[in-house]
Amino acid sequence: MLLIACPHCGPRAQEEFSYERTTDSVVTTEAAPDAAMTALFTRENPRGVAEEIWRHTYGCRGWMVFRRDRISHAISDIRPLGPEPLA
Amino acid sequence: MSGGRYSALALLRGALGGQQHWGRAWRSPEPAPSYDVVIIGGGGHGLATAYYLAKVHGIRRVAVVERSWIGGGNTGRNTTIVRSNYRQPQLQRMLDHSLKLWESLSDELNYNVMFSPRGALFLGHSDADMTRLAERGDALVAQGIDAELMDRAAVAKLIPLLDMSPDVHWPVQGGLMQWRGGTARHDAVAWGFARAADRLGVDIIENCEVTGYVRDGERVTGVTTTRGTIAASKVAICVAGNSGHVAGLAGLRLPIESHTLQAYVTEAVKPMIDTVIMSQSLHCYISQSDKGGIVAGGDPDFFPSYAQRGQPLRLEDAIAQALALVPALSRLRMVRCWAGVTDMSFDGSPIIGDTPMDGLYLNGGWCYGGFKATPGSGWLYAHHLATGKPHDLAAPFDLARFAEGRTIDEAGVGPMPQHR
Numbered sequence: 399m400l401l402i403a404c405p406h407c408g409p410r411a412q413e414e415f416s417y418e419r420t421t422d423s424v425v426t427t428e429a430a431p432d433a434a435m436t437a438l439f440t441r442e443n444p445r446g447v448a449e450e451i452w453r454h455t456y457g458c459r460g461w462m463v464f465r466r467d468r469i470s471h472a473i474s475d476i477r478p479l480g481p482e483p484l485a
Numbered sequence: 486m487s488g489g490r491y492s493a494l495a496l497l498r499g500a501l502g503g504q505q506h507w508g509r510a511w512r513s514p515e516p517a518p519s520y521d522v523v524i525i526g527g528g529g530h531g532l533a534t535a536y537y538l539a540k541v542h543g544i545r546r547v548a549v550v551e552r553s554w555i556g557g558g559n560t561g562r563n564t565t566i567v568r569s570n571y572r573q574p575q576l577q578r579m580l581d582h583s584l585k586l587w588e589s590l591s592d593e594l595n596y597n598v599m600f601s602p603r604g605a606l607f608l609g610h611s612d613a614d615m616t617r618l619a620e621r622g623d624a625l626v627a628q629g630i631d632a633e634l635m636d637r638a639a640v641a642k643l644i645p646l647l648d649m650s651p652d653v654h655w656p657v658q659g660g661l662m663q664w665r666g667g668t669a670r671h672d673a674v675a676w677g678f679a680r681a682a683d684r685l686g687v688d689i690i691e692n693c694e695v696t697g698y699v700r701d702g703e704r705v706t707g708v709t710t711t712r713g714t715i716a717a718s719k720v721a722i723c724v725a726g727n728s729g730h731v732a733g734l735a736g737l738r739l740p741i742e743s744h745t746l747q748a749y750v751t752e753a754v755k756p757m758i759d760t761v762i763m764s765q766s767l768h769c770y771i772s773q774s775d776k777g778g779i780v781a782g783g784d785p786d787f788f789p790s791y792a793q794r795g796q797p798l799r800l801e802d803a804i805a806q807a808l809a810l811v812p813a814l815s816r817l818r819m820v821r822c823w824a825g826v827t828d829m830s831f832d833g834s835p836i837i838g839d840t841p842m843d844g845l846y847l848n849g850g851w852c853y854g855g856f857k858a859t860p861g862s863g864w865l866y867a868h869h870l871a872t873g874k875p876h877d878l879a880a881p882f883d884l885a886r887f888a889e890g891r892t893i894d895e896a897g898v899g900p901m902p903q904h905r
Contacts (some may be wrong), residue, residue: 417788443729
């Protein structure tokens with residue numbers, strides 16, 4: 399079990415967090431059909447580090463971006479996700 | 486020679502010489518420079534594909550390349566349940582074809598895969614559950630697949646150790662039984678297919694990791710591996726759990742995310758549960774192996790992972806659910822738990838067939854239901870590789886279905902594997 403540093407609440411148990419999707423798979427209403435299709439239905443699914451959107455569902459309910467290793471589960475960076483579009 | 490034919494007579498004859506005559510069950514060849522088909526992945530599905538290519542289609546210049554040892558991935562990391570009582574008709578038809586192959590598989594392979602059709606029972610915990618199970622049962626019977634709706638008394642009689650108290654959180658109201666379902670011995674499935682394929686001339690190359698593809702323009706013409714380059718007319722990916730990584734080596738992005746699923750086994754005891762107990766309301770499944778251990782599993786970890794280990798939390802949930810259904814299990818010690826990496830496809834159904842690249846084929850996306858499909862998956866994939874066209878039963882499961890809006894969504898949750 400991991401202790402995850404929520405940017406708003408500090409270190410909290412992993413079970414309070416839930417995974418949403420990767421940052422490159424967010425579908426916007428402006429996206430062209432092909433781009434929307436790619437974002438919705440394809441993933442890089444790397445055997446290594448990925449940038450993922452998580453939520454502190456059973457805490458502050460805030461959204462955040464993890465840089466997370468999918469083999470070791472180590473989280474190298476966490477930043478809060480605001481209403482502005484993803485870079 | 487790989488040990489001759491297995492039979493009671495051979496065993497008896499061997500007894501005179503202390504059983505010293507048994508040879509290796511399959512060769513350990515060096516990779517040849519080229520093959521008709523190179524199958525990436527020496528799990529049950531890849532080995533079955535190789536076997537049916539050689540047996541049914543006469544294509545024997547086939548290599549199965551495996552990064553580790555055969556059957557060391559998900560084939561050895563599941564709960565060995567075999568059944569075909571799914572919800573979507575395409576899955577019902579495809580998995581019932583597989584179940585029919587299971588029924589004669591030991592004879593077919595001359596290897597005892599210990600397929601044991603002991604019945605697979607979904608429990609119903611509410612009126613709504615029972616309505617849903619009755620509907621599914623009717624749909625299955627309409628497809629010619631066996632299904633029997635059982636009432637509370639029948640379930641209590643069948644599984645005396647179930648907690649049938651009316652005041653528990655998940656009371657048992659009845660169930661839906663598939664009597665032809667059951668379990669099999671997972672390792673034996675890999676070994677049986679490997680031995681049978683080897684005897685037909687298939688090269689099984691272990692400790693050989695694919696590192697990339699050889700291309701001629703847009704066409705894939707071989708693989709580069711840790712044991713050299715191997716040319717192939719067709720390259721067949723069959724690495725469920727790692728499909729994202731292996732297809733990624735060719736630059737492909739799939740509708741698949743890899744997640745982790747755990748299971749566990751207790752110490753061996755005398756027969757106490759002689760059928761497969763499943764609850765889809767709880768997401769819990771329990772069976773007893775022929776050795777006596779109680780094998781059970783639960784939910785996946787709900788986030789992407791290639792680690793072959795799971796969270797203690799999910800394991801605790803799975804154990805709590807099993808104890809709630811069968812309280813007597815609380816007296817057993819857990820001896821082992823494990824996790825497999827599951828290819829969670831974005832509609833919950835497998836992908837079998839062409840990729841956008843010529844010469845490269847895909848079989849993956851089996852989510853947490855691949856073991857039961859082992860012989861059928863191999864049969865259908867071999868058909869596609871040999872004929873260049875999908876088998877009728879596999880046609881709905883092409884990769885193009887996602888772009889074309891033909892998803893086969895068993896759970897109805899869309900491209901969100903963590904909610905499946």
